[in-house]
Amino acid sequence: MQTTPSGVKLQNYFCHYPIRFTFAAKSTPEQMASISISCLSRIQVVCRARTRNEPRRSPKSSSKQSNGKVKFRGNSLKAPPQPLAGGEATTYTRLPPKDDLSAVFAAEIKLDDCEVAKLNVKDETKLENEDYISEEDEEEEEEEEEEEEGLGGNLGLSYGQFEIFEGEEGEDEDKYSSENEDGGKIENFDKENGYYEGELEEDVKEKGVPAVMRCFDRAKIFVKAGTGGNGVVAFRREKYVPMGGPSGGDGGRGGNVYVEVDESMNSLLPFRNSVHFRAGRGSHGQGRMQSGAKGQDVVVKVAPGTVIREAGKSKVLLELLVPGQKALLLPGGRGGRGNASFKSGTNKVPRIAENGEEGPEMWLELELKLVADVGIVGAPNAGKSTLLSVISAAQPTIANYPFTTLLPNLGVVSFDYDSTMVVADLPGLLEGAHRGFGLGHEFLRHTERCSALVHLIDGSAEQPEFEFDAVRLELEMFSPEIAEKPYIVAFNKMDLPEAYEKWPSFKEKLQARGIEPFCMSAVKREGTHEVISAAYQLLQKNKEAEKDFEDQVNLNQVADLVNKQRSASINDFEIFHDSGSNTWNVVGAGLQRFVQMTNWRYLDSERRFQHVLEACGVTKSLMKLGVKEGDTVIVGDMEMVWHDSANNPGPSKAKKGFEDSIKWPQWK
Ligand SMILES: Nc1nc2c(ncn2[C@@H]2O[C@H](COP(=O)(O)OP(=O)(O)OP(=O)(O)O)[C@@H](O)[C@H]2O)c(=O)[nH]1
Ligand SMILES: [Mg+2]
DSSP: OEEOTTSOEEOOOOOSSOEEEEEEESSOHHHHTTOOOOOOSSEEEEEEEOOTTSOOOOHHHHHTSOTTOOOOOOSOOSSOOOOOTTOOEEEOOSOOOGGGHHHHHTOOOOGGGOHHHHHHHHHHHHHHHHSOOOHHHHHHHHHHHHHHHGGGSOTTOOTTEEEEEEOSOGGGHHHHOOOOSSTTOOOSEETTTTEESTHHHHHHHHTSSOGGGOOOOEEEEEEEOOOOOOOOOOBOOBTTBTTOOBOOOOOOOOOOEEEEEOTTOOSSGGGGTOOEEEOOOOOOOBTTTBOOOOOOOEEEEEOTTEEEEETTOOSEEEEEOSTTOEEEEEOOOOOOOOGGGGOOSSOSSOOOOBOOOOOOEEEEEEEEOOOOSEEEEESTTSSHHHHHHHHSSOOOOOOSSTTOOOSOEEEEEESSSSOEEEEEEOOOOOTTGGGTOTTHHHHHGGGGTOSEEEEEEETTSSOHHHHHHHHHHHHHHHOHHHHTSOEEEEEEOTTSHHHHHHHHHHHHHHHHTTOOOEEOBTTTTBSHHHHHHHHHHHHHHHHHHHHHHHHTOOTTHHHHHHHHHHTOOTTOOEEEEETTTTEEEEEOHHHHHHHHHBOTTSHHHHHHHHHHHHHTTHHHHHHHHTOOTTOEEEETTEEEEOOOTTTOOSOEEOSSSOSSEEOOSOOO
16 A cells, blocks of 8 residues: 555455556656556556646646546546656556466555655645635636647646546446545455455446456347338429329338448447437428438447347347448338328328338347357366467467466367368456356356357366366256267366376266367477367368258347238227226227327327228227216226217317317217
């Protein structure tokens, strides 16, 4: 733990989020170079020296910064902070190897060395006493100032002070804010486990693994196709053209929602920021028979290997594997017809136009699964990453401690000009992984896509065959489908004497179970070719079976379903009666759509509505079922009171939807 000149204690800690330290000091860049900081994870360090010519901050704005405050803030600054002139920015995007951890935890933040900063801390205290500003004002003004000063400004900092910007989304802003009054110690941080205690700890635990170890391979998004534009009622008015007739144009079609595979994406990380995707609405029709413009389409770009499900449902809607694949997910709503479309021999002056059809909407769950042909699975430290690095050009992190691999790595193995396969090195599996122990379960689903598996066994383990059994069991517990995949077993680390000794008994035991294991040494590159050739052969066998299945995939199946629902006949309906409230509910997709597209502003719409209900048999059915005067009838969103015109010729009132009276139903 270190103490800054302003009394702020800083713990060296393991950080999950991109954090930005900004130091401003009235010193030369050389002086600032004495500040040594080593940071873990994605931490950006900006050391900022104030030049002599730079104007000093006004007392008011200076006083807004209380000494030694440590603030966590969302990364929702209007202008993203940039490394400033005279400063230095370093961004770590990966964890350093474990060996380096001790060095990092022992790292120092030597703010004490900065004499100038110390002096200014006193100045600031003085100023703060002179001109006190409330905390809320402080926040607001601070933000304003950041906007004003932009990137070239002082970022609202005064000498000897620093802020910690937490690089997450604004939503987490409050949660992580830990402004410290008593000496500025950053509390709630559990150094051992690498996350914050209290609220934050709960949050992290809930998700299973700390954020830095999570890969963004699941997302939930909302998609909505555009609603069609409304049709209009208009009449042609032109000199020398008496009674020009109806000329109301149709509304434009709503925009579609597409999903496209983008080769450049390798995670679903962008969906953390953008969740809602709405296609544009069709424009309304206009007079002179002008149809509305079509709404703008929206294309949701996903990474290859994305599986799409409707939220909360297990059925897979789409599986997008190949870059460039584009699927129509939700078709936009049809534009409503204008009165020109309603012109007929019997009605030459139609005063009716339709609303645009509502665009369908849904919440989707996206899940990214690796598009790998072969998956290397095994216990932690078995040498999976080493094997991948030997057989492909991939350079995964290799180190002698469990869980070196936190996210799956991919490598392309090429045997020949046209025979290649993609191999995935997955994080190590522990006993109980299917219940969430270790990291493996987070990634087990990636093996669902693999056509074959390589079980890598650490030959130097105490009981290699138990290790194999434990991993097999985990796979079976997680998903029987994965367990059924063809696999080969490779006994690694044969260069070590203890592994060499254990190999004969291991081989014997597996052979007794009908499995022919391979032995190899990834480090010495011995036996690896045999292993990977055997995996390739397994793959070839499997691919032929899968090919037939892939040919049948229809990418537009969701849109087809939506269209099918839309074209549901108006004659298909069901009537539910609630005797308690005397309510009759008429349910049918076709009828519902008809009600939604009816524009009740026009009188002719009511007539048409009545006519349709009679024509499709709703009126008759209701009468058969014994509807009585004063009963409530609900069709789609429309709620009406049944009015038997034979008994009472007065109009019934709609409870909802429109003010005008409706004479419905009217029969003789
Ligand atoms: N002697 C010997 N050591 C090996 C061999 N293969 C891997 N190792 C060592 O085993 C250690 C772990 O190797 P990794 O490739 O990181 O193991 P891993 O299975 O990817 O581990 P996790 O990512 O933690 O699951 C490293 O120190 C490797 O150098 C081998 O064939 N012989
Ligand atoms: Mg590894």
